Amino acid sequence: MRRKLAAGNWKMNGLKSQLAELEALAKAHPAPSVDVLLCPPVTLLAAAAQGPFCIGAQDCHPNDAGAHTGDISAQMLRDSGAEAVIVGHSERREDHGEHSDIVRAKARAAQAVGLTAIVCMGESLVQREAQNTLDIIGGQLAGSIPDNATAENLVVAYEPIWAIGTGLVPSLAQIGEVHDFIRARLERRFGAGVGRGVRVLYGGSVKPDNASEIFSVPNVDGALVGGASLKAADFSPIISALETS
Numbered sequence: 001m002r003r004k005l006a007a008g009n010w011k012m013n014g015l016k017s018q019l020a021e022l023e024a025l026a027k028a029h030p031a032p033s034v035d036v037l038l039c040p041p042v043t044l045l046a047a048a049a050q051g052p053f054c055i056g057a058q059d060c061h062p063n064d065a066g067a068h069t070g071d072i073s074a075q076m077l078r079d080s081g082a083e084a085v086i087v088g089h090s091e092r093r094e095d096h097g098e099h100s101d102i103v104r105a106k107a108r109a110a111q112a113v114g115l116t117a118i119v120c121m122g123e124s125l126v127q128r129e130a131q132n133t134l135d136i137i138g139g140q141l142a143g144s145i146p147d148n149a150t151a152e153n154l155v156v157a158y159e160p161i162w163a164i165g166t167g168l169v170p171s172l173a174q175i176g177e178v179h180d181f182i183r184a185r186l187e188r189r190f191g192a193g194v195g196r197g198v199r200v201l202y203g204g205s206v207k208p209d210n211a212s213e214i215f216s217v218p219n220v221d222g223a224l225v226g227g228a229s230l231k232a233a234d235f236s237p238i239i240s241a242l243e244t245s
């Protein structure tokens, strides 16, 4: 049985005052029956880790330490209280030219210090319209995930680029097709035990009003939520929808 996961990615949003949203969320969900993970900007990581939820970061450097001005290592994230880190988000793949090789190295660095790597992948609209979605996802899966993946140290997030921050959401059949494909590829590569244990999240315009139907799709083990994770009033009903799914 995979434990469901509601993960929030705050992206480059949130000053100290934003931590009040975590307090409100904790009041609304004192004992959630699903895993709840918040990924604030790194400036809020240590403070957020004092609260009741699991905390993750949004990126890490593949090296342990050294002359990399402005970068943060996985070990530093762990030291600040993080338990997970997002790697390979499409915004990093686009803004920073990150390809699957570097994403895999980052995931490996995260796993090496005991962090769960949340490896993101997704197709562009052009790629979907050209019916290349499964090829793209297959390539990103093969290239971005280290060989030592386990059900504990890996989460996969399917985030179609065209659905992020747009209000557009794939049909349930389209989500199901990609999630079934990811599950099958994970089982083929890592065997049934690991392949069936890794959680696969959907991300891209998940909101309170569409969460339940998305969570009804087989092989959707939760969500990676952007905009709607910033306010407790929005994220709370998404957590509740996952709890009752």
Ligand code: 13P
Binding pocket: 009, 089, 159, 163, 164, 165, 166, 167, 203, 204, 205, 206, 224, 225, 226, 227, 228
């Ligand atoms: P939105 O939920 O704002 O579409 O963002 C999704 C996302 O990119 C989460 O990583």
